[in-house]
Amino acid sequence: MARTVKPLSNTQIHQAKPQDKEYNLPDGDGLALRIKPSGSKLWLFNYLRPYTKRRTNMGFGAYPEVSLADARRRRADARVLLAQDIDPKEHRDAQIKLQLEANELTFERVINQWFEIKKASITPGHAEDVIRSLNKHVIPQIGKVPVHKITAPMVIETLRLLAGSGKLEAVKRVCQRLNEIMVYGVNTGVVPNNPLTGIRHAFQSPKAVNNPTLKPKELPQLLKTLQRANIRPITCYLIQWQLHTMTRPGEASGARWDEIDQEQAVWVIPAERMKKRREHAVPLTPQVNEILKALEPLSGKSPFLFPSDIDPRKHANASTANVALKRMGFHGRLTAHGMRSLASTTLNEEGFDPDVIEAALAHVDKNSVRAAYNRTDYLKRRRTLMEWWSTHIDCSWSVRHPTPLTTGSLGERRNGGHVSQHFGG
Structure with a gap:
């Protein structure tokens, strides 16, 4: 019969003192607080890895930064994954890697990737105009922002200076290009949706002006x-x-x-x-x-x-x-x-x-x-x-x-x- 583990209390954790050797205070269901001789207190989750059935520890962070309630929530999340034969540690590492890659994938990088494809379908002169407008009005301000963090209010604020100078036709063109970039991002899987749909409606529409000509x-x-x-x-x-x-x-x-x-x-x-x-x-x-x-x-x-x-x-x-x-x-x-x-x-x-x-x-x-x-x-x-x-x-x-x-x-x-x-x- 499995030994019943009495859940930890905040008082017990707070009063736990370091000893010559590290020791664990179990909370049950694989969760324990490890007390080190240095006095640090670390949350550990011990579990059987799917398929290999080998035991391993997964760190949940240090106490008190990670509270007892937080540690128990993380244990519950890990057990949900284990019930689906998903290794929680591998899952966490994969999520961290994705987050790092997402942060490294800046708006500027996506703009340049899109432009490499775009320029093949337009004239060199038009291509030069496109990238020049983005390099002037967008990239210096928000180019370093991870693309998944780009929002409509952020872009609208970026373009207010251009709109304030009365260059509404330029604003319209930049908005069109930014929408194309985000559609490219959706199609290539770097963003789940286009957050810039309709941003041009935040600005006045330019008056239609035909190229003047002589009679x-x-x-x-x-x-x-x-x-x-x-x-x-x-x-x-x-x-x-x-x-x-x-x-x-x-x-x-x-x-x-x-x-x-x-x-x-x-x-x-x-x-x-x-x-x-x-x-x-x-x-x-x-x-x-x-x-x-x-x-x-x-x-x-x-x-x-x-x-x-x-x-x-x-x-x-x-x-x-x-x-x-x-x-x-x-x-x-x-x-x-x-x-x-x-x-x-x-x-x-x-x-x-x-x-x-x-x-x-x-x-x-x-x-x-x-x-x-x-x-x-x-x-x-x-x-x-x-x-x-x-x-x-x-x-x-x-x-x-x-x-x-x-x-x-x-x-x-x-x-x-x-x-x-x-x-x-």
């Missing part, structure tokens, strides 16, 4: 201002190039010489540089070829048509044309992206097929069959459209001015006053 009748004014602008020749050609090709700022500023196929008279932009991640072919008009000839002595030794002024090994910044247009007096009236709208409006008013215009603008057709048709037939039709557009740009200038559009005052000074590099052929 078709204002095109001659743009061309006249461009000729007189005191800007770098490369920048002037970049604006001309984007206007003629109807491409996005990032696509135009990152144009490479090895993307130009002179034999086929086409500029092939690879999928990784396109917003919609699909290769885009731009027919080269005679006017665009004239721009290429003018660029050869300026950037022919660089991989890029429009190399950076700071580092020739890199291409011009996507915002270069925008900055120049602002300096030219078009702030609030026209952006580099708005030149696409100017072309689209003009071509639609002239009665060109809207589908061909959309294809020229690289707007992805969601109908895969129709998209395949675009790649074959539309290229021929787009060449006709692009040639009309380039000729229209020429005419918009020459109707009012007998001389061709040049690179502007800098270009004239570079050539000793003689205009040899012109816009429009």
Whole structure:
């Protein structure tokens, strides 16, 4: 018959004195308080390990930090696990390991893991913008916080400074990116749920602002201002190039010489540089070829048509044309992206097929069959459209001015006053 153990009392524990050798005060069901010669009092739980059936001790902590009531609760929890053939010590060690790993898995680490996947599906320029916004507005403040401890109030407080500066569009984009990161965390099992759902509703919504653009009748004014602008020749050609090709700022500023196929008279932009991640072919008009000839002595030794002024090994910044247009007096009236709208409006008013215009603008057709048709037939039709557009740009200038559009005052000074590099052929 098993010996009955009388449960311990707090008084008994408190009065227990150290002896020459350590000894145990049993509480029953495997729980005992070990008194050491040094005077320390440690809780131990003795049990049979599942499967091996070997006895072992599991420490529950020291008294009085762990009270008698706490020790008994831990014994009860351990016995529940043993009833399921789970070793309580192994279970505790596994939980501690998980907790340590969770604390080491910071928000910054998860952001970087997500970004490695995200950047493969967006253009390099967009990827740079994404990680820059997170490095500026999120990571310095809460990047070191374990991802499982990230909360909506914490993130909202982090973004209040950005919102307070009136940059509501930036707040909206950061909130979208943070939600994507947390969805990634849920899908990879690092967090059980997304605590940031709906955080954008904690801020005012930005007012919808379209990229400003000129009316078709204002095109001659743009061309006249461009000729007189005191800007770098490369920048002037970049604006001309984007206007003629109807491409996005990032696509135009990152144009490479090895993307130009002179034999086929086409500029092939690879999928990784396109917003919609699909290769885009731009027919080269005679006017665009004239721009290429003018660029050869300026950037022919660089991989890029429009190399950076700071580092020739890199291409011009996507915002270069925008900055120049602002300096030219078009702030609030026209952006580099708005030149696409100017072309689209003009071509639609002239009665060109809207589908061909959309294809020229690289707007992805969601109908895969129709998209395949675009790649074959539309290229021929787009060449006709692009040639009309380039000729229209020429005419918009020459109707009012007998001389061709040049690179502007800098270009004239570079050539000793003689205009040899012109816009429009």
